[in-house]
Amino acid sequence: MTTAQAIQKMERPSASTPYFGMLLFLVSESFLFGALFWAYYYLKVKSPVWPPEGVHLETALVSANTAILLISAASMQAAILAIRKGHRKRLMLALAITILLGSAFLAIKGWEWVHSDFRPWDHAYGSIYFTITGFHGIHVLGGILLLGALLVRAGRGLFDARRHLAIEVAGLYWHYVDLVWIAVFATIFIIR
Amino acid sequence: MRNPGINVLSIGLVRAVPAGLAAVAAGVGLAVLIRRAVGAPGWNPGPVLAVGTLTGILAYMVALGAFNYWVRWILAGKRPEEAETKTDLPRWARYFSFDLDHKVIGVQYLVTALIMLLFGVTLGFLMRYELTSPGRTIMGPNMYNHIMSLHGINQIAMILIGVSGLMNFLLPLMLGARDMPFPRLNAFSYWLLPPAGALLFASLPAGGFDTGWTVYPPLSVQAPLGMQFMILAVYLVGLSSILGGINFLTLVFKGRAPGMSLFRMPIFGWASMATSLLQMTFTQFIGMSFLMVLLERLVGMAFFVPSSGGNVVLYQHLFWFYSHPAVYVFVLPGFGIISEIIPVFSRKPIFGYAAVGLSSLGIAIGGSLVWAHHMFAAGMEPWLRIPIMITTVLVAVPTGVKVFAWISTMWMGKIRLETPMLFASTAIAVFLIGGLTGVPLGIVPADLYVTDTYYIVGHFHHTMFGGFVFPLMAAIYYWFPKVTGRFMNERLGRVHWAIMTTGFFTTFLPFFWLGLNGLRRRVYDYDPSDPFQTLNIVSTVGAGLLVTSFFLVAINIITSAIWGLRAGANPWRAKTLEWQVASPAPDENFETPPRVVDTPYGYGRPGSVHAIMSTGGAEGDN
Ligand code: HEM
Numbered sequence: 014m015t016t017a018q019a020i021q022k023m024e025r026p027s028a029s030t031p032y033f034g035m036l037l038f039l040v041s042e043s044f045l046f047g048a049l050f051w052a053y054y055y056l057k058v059k060s061p062v063w064p065p066e067g068v069h070l071e072t073a074l075v076s077a078n079t080a081i082l083l084i085s086a087a088s089m090q091a092a093i094l095a096i097r098k099g100h101r102k103r104l105m106l107a108l109a110i111t112i113l114l115g116s117a118f119l120a121i122k123g124w125e126w127v128h129s130d131f132r133p134w135d136h137a138y139g140s141i142y143f144t145i146t147g148f149h150g151i152h153v154l155g156g157i158l159l160l161g162a163l164l165v166r167a168g169r170g171l172f173d174a175r176r177h178l179a180i181e182v183a184g185l186y187w188h189y190v191d192l193v194w195i196a197v198f199a200t201i202f203i204i205r
Numbered sequence: 206m207r208n209p210g211i212n213v214l215s216i217g218l219v220r221a222v223p224a225g226l227a228a229v230a231a232g233v234g235l236a237v238l239i240r241r242a243v244g245a246p247g248w249n250p251g252p253v254l255a256v257g258t259l260t261g262i263l264a265y266m267v268a269l270g271a272f273n274y275w276v277r278w279i280l281a282g283k284r285p286e287e288a289e290t291k292t293d294l295p296r297w298a299r300y301f302s303f304d305l306d307h308k309v310i311g312v313q314y315l316v317t318a319l320i321m322l323l324f325g326v327t328l329g330f331l332m333r334y335e336l337t338s339p340g341r342t343i344m345g346p347n348m349y350n351h352i353m354s355l356h357g358i359n360q361i362a363m364i365l366i367g368v369s370g371l372m373n374f375l376l377p378l379m380l381g382a383r384d385m386p387f388p389r390l391n392a393f394s395y396w397l398l399p400p401a402g403a404l405l406f407a408s409l410p411a412g413g414f415d416t417g418w419t420v421y422p423p424l425s426v427q428a429p430l431g432m433q434f435m436i437l438a439v440y441l442v443g444l445s446s447i448l449g450g451i452n453f454l455t456l457v458f459k460g461r462a463p464g465m466s467l468f469r470m471p472i473f474g475w476a477s478m479a480t481s482l483l484q485m486t487f488t489q490f491i492g493m494s495f496l497m498v499l500l501e502r503l504v505g506m507a508f509f510v511p512s513s514g515g516n517v518v519l520y521q522h523l524f525w526f527y528s529h530p531a532v533y534v535f536v537l538p539g540f541g542i543i544s545e546i547i548p549v550f551s552r553k554p555i556f557g558y559a560a561v562g563l564s565s566l567g568i569a570i571g572g573s574l575v576w577a578h579h580m581f582a583a584g585m586e587p588w589l590r591i592p593i594m595i596t597t598v599l600v601a602v603p604t605g606v607k608v609f610a611w612i613s614t615m616w617m618g619k620i621r622l623e624t625p626m627l628f629a630s631t632a633i634a635v636f637l638i639g640g641l642t643g644v645p646l647g648i649v650p651a652d653l654y655v656t657d658t659y660y661i662v663g664h665f666h667h668t669m670f671g672g673f674v675f676p677l678m679a680a681i682y683y684w685f686p687k688v689t690g691r692f693m694n695e696r697l698g699r700v701h702w703a704i705m706t707t708g709f710f711t712t713f714l715p716f717f718w719l720g721l722n723g724l725r726r727r728v729y730d731y732d733p734s735d736p737f738q739t740l741n742i743v744s745t746v747g748a749g750l751l752v753t754s755f756f757l758v759a760i761n762i763i764t765s766a767i768w769g770l771r772a773g774a775n776p777w778r779a780k781t782l783e784w785q786v787a788s789p790a791p792d793e794n795f796e797t798p799p800r801v802v803d804t805p806y807g808y809g810r811p812g813s814v815h816a817i818m819s820t821g822g823a824e825g826d827n
Binding site for chain 2: 030033037041047048052060133144162
């Protein structure tokens with residue numbers, strides 16, 4: 014391999030060290046959510062009625078919320094594509110939209126939490142329900158903070174078509190959090 | 206130490222400790238005010254101190270400087286690194302600061318681990334002393350339970366920390382890298398540990414906890430406040446372990462020197478790969494299971510309360526799904542060390558390189574499928590028993606591969622019995638006993654007979670000493686010259702080895718007989734008419750020797766670091782990369798990346814070379 018080839022290889026984002034590190038982090042996070050899903054299904058299998066009597070889930074609202082998160086995945090991808098071509102303004106717009114959608118998701122989730130007709134301490138179902146959605150929410154919040162930091166940096170003109178690894182890596186994280194939500198949604202609201 | 210040129214505030218720890226303590230107080234105050242505001246009684250130690258702990262750790266990290274780089278990265282110019290390279294601190298002060306060099310961090314980890322080890326074995330001796338006579342000897346039953354539990358978790362945490370320390374110091378050097386791939390994350394992982402240690406120590410005055418290290422609910426939900434301290438401490442150690450695992454695995458896959466293909470790595474590289482894989486994945490399970498206990502304690506959640514639809518066996522599944530693989534987290538690096546030392550001191554290539562390397566992965570994968578053998582007697586799903594029994598017995602196979610490979614490596618070698626080799630070969634014998642006594646425990650009918658007796662305690666102390674403590678001692682004697690440029694005192698080392706080995710067997714071999722005769726583990730008292738006292742006294746005498754030996758090695762480390770004989774770059778005539786640079790290892794590790802051409806095990810083969818160094822270090826040195 015010539016030096017030029019070697020440098021080119023280094024520049025492919027998916028071959029870079031930070032990208033690899035983020036992938037490993039997401040594998041690790043999958044075990045965190047894996048533990049939560051294990052707990053959910055274990056409790057479900059061991060319970061005669063699941064969810065317990067009197068639990069009412071806001072499936073329609075949560076489906077709409079799911080759509081919001083999925084749209085944010087598209088805007089995140091738009092941000093990545095924009096900066097790959099070097100469009101800084103479009104990058105900032107797409108990041109801002111993603112942050113707004115993420116925040117809307119959290120706000121709706123929070124409303125649903127406050128208005129749900131069961132509490133975490135009522136029964137095991139309530140405990141695992143709030144823990145799973147809570148952990149996912151923390152991850153969305155982390156993503157929003159991360160994207161906010163990148164927005165500040167983008168505003169200072171620190172990203173361009175060649176140097177924007179952080180955007181790619183953050184995109185990976187954001188898509189992962191979406192994917193986890195789909196699993197959460199399927200588990201709690203579809204399979205139940 | 207007085208040093209005119211240096212501003213004490215440039216030492217991280219000097220800023221971090223007061224900031225952390227102040228923030229604990231602030232967090233507690235804030236929590237009380239909020240509770241008052243929502244109409245709850247202001248003082249409730251559990252939640253209030255939980256908030257205080259979190260704010261304290263955050264402020265401590267900020268004051269330490271852990272986030273400086275990131276703030277600058279977000280807000281400012283292109284090269285925030287320039288602002289932070291503070292090698293202008295004198296060497297000793299770097300050990301107390303947020304330093305990024307993997308060698309400094311490795312030593313920080315190892316010293317922390319050794320301090321915890323000394324603390325833990327002292328607790329172990331106190332327990333043994335209590336058991337010399339039935340009834341009260343030196344402490345009451347509650348105190349015994351607290352000390353027993355603290356001993357267990359302190360030792361487990363110590364092991365995880367020690368493993369990270371060894372990998373930190375050795376892996377970048379062995380793989381020919383400049384540093385870890387994520388040096389700031391690496392320093393962050395270390396600095397989570399001092400607060401964890403402080404929380405563990407503080408758990409005793411906070412009321413202690415009496416669940417053993419396993420924290421089974423419902424007992425753990427009712428245990429005193431010390432439980433919460435311990436859970437938070439383990440959470441920090443776990444986080445550190447996860448982040449460390451990600452860092453090491455990235456190093457193994459992305460940071461190797463040119464020419465260092467996977468199958469040219471030292472065996473320690475394979476061991477670290479398998480270990481970090483386990484660390485970064487399964488640790489999430491213990492984190493989650495402990496967190497669930499904490500949520501039950503603080504918020505009143507009901508994961509484990511049967512009357513609310515909860516299930517206690519769930520806890521045991523989640524806990525052991527981590528905690529069994531956890532034993533491989535420390536056994537594998539221990540095996541890696543043995544595999545490095547045996548060839549050097551036998552002057553022969555390691556027998557079956559590929560088999561030894563791959564068996565690490567085999568152990569890691571097999572080891573993750575055996576968790577439920579800790580639950581045979583716990584009311585677990587009966588259909589799980591047979592599959593788990595089979596997988597358990599199967600994990601013995603890759604382990605056996607390693608033992609045979611070590612013995613074949615020594616076979617007909619030119620063996621030099623210096624201290625590293627003494628410890629490494631003793632480790633094999635000790636681990637062999639631990640492993641062989643473990644197989645019957647995997648067999649359901651035999652396990653039901655001895656479960657929760659001293660037989661188990663004997664078994665796991667053999668695996669932990671053979672798999673980690675003896676290899677750790679070997680590693681200290683072997684790599685000390687690379688850390689300090691000086692040898693450990695060889696004569697004191699041999700005395701240490703002799704006392705430690707006799708002490709160990711005298712302490713822990715009687716456990717098997719005690720257990721088979723029915724002495725239960727985790728008990729404070731036994732019936733005077735039972736035939737336990739003699740063996741208990743023998744074991745306690747051994748424990749006295751054993752604890753003494755740990756203090757001997759501590760003395761040896763301190764005195765040798767100051768007065769030890771000077772060692773050259775490669776005193777053991779080893780071939781791995783860390784020995785091809787000066788001792789102590791220079792700041793930049795390698796002037797230019799070495800070019801690797803073969804495995805590092807060509808001992809006794811004339812002209813065999815592991816790597817070509819730019820300065821011409823590794824010539825055929827047999
Ligand atoms: C001088 C050395 C040591 C002595 C005398 C000692 C003694 C003991 C004793 C008597 C127990 C059983 C307590 C009971 O069941 O009532 C125990 C438990 C334990 N020891 Fe040690 N030990 C020593 C070193 C170590 C080391 C080096 C490790 C780890 C590397 C370790 C890890 C553990 C663990 C995990 C437990 C289980 C605690 C529990 O039941 O929750 N010990 N030790």
